Amino acid sequence: MNADSATPARWRLVEIWGDTADLGHLAWSIAIGVAVSLAGYLVASRVLMSSVGTPELARAYAMLAGLGGCVVSGLICAKLFTPKREVIEGTAADPRWREEVLAELAAEHGGLGSVEDLPPVVVREMKELEIYELFASYKPQSAKTAEGAAS
Numbered sequence: 001m002n003a004d005s006a007t008p009a010r011w012r013l014v015e016i017w018g019d020t021a022d023l024g025h026l027a028w029s030i031a032i033g034v035a036v037s038l039a040g041y042l043v044a045s046r047v048l049m050s051s052v053g054t055p056e057l058a059r060a061y062a063m064l065a066g067l068g069g070c071v072v073s074g075l076i077c078a079k080l081f082t083p084k085r086e087v088i089e090g091t092a093a094d095p096r097w098r099e100e101v102l103a104e105l106a107a108e109h110g111g112l113g114s115v116e117d118l119p120p121v122v123v124r125e126m127k128e129l130e131i132y133e134l135f136a137s138y139k140p141q142s143a144k145t146a147e148g149a150a151s
Contacts, residue, residue: 013084025081032080033073040069102138112138 012023044065048058106112115123115136126132 020084022081022084025077029073029077029081032077033070036073036076037066037069040072041066098134099138102134106138 013020014023014026015021016026041062045058045062048061049055052058052061102112112135115126115132118126123132126135
């Protein structure tokens with residue numbers, strides 16, 4: 001694939017609320033949402049006007065039907081338009097990156113403290129997330145430098 005064929009696909013993607021969406025799928029999703037929710041509202045309004053005592057109550061129930069149409073349209077769009085992102089899990093993360101993140105956390109909060117001070121519930125959760133050893137073995141850069149100078 002050459003660079004020219006990749007460019008049009010990139011221009012079709014937009015970022016909305018921190019997520020990436022295909023512009024064509026977004027337009028279709030909006031159209032489906034409007035059509036299904038408006039149809040739900042109008043049909044319910046027509047049916048309920050003749051069966052409910054007051055017009056205000058009929059409109060309120062019709063609005064609920066329109067909201068139900070929003071949920072149905074969301075389900076339809078979820079089936080029609082699959083996610084575009086790829087989530088890649090791996091254990092081959094760069095250790096330097098982890099060290100940088102821990103150093104940044106320590107700098108922001110004036111140190112990380114000690115894992116021995118944590119409640120057992122937190123320790124158990126950290127072990128489940130497989131980050132306990134990372135925090136337990138962390139030593140600030142200044143401590144590493146002092147250890148290296150002492151050796």
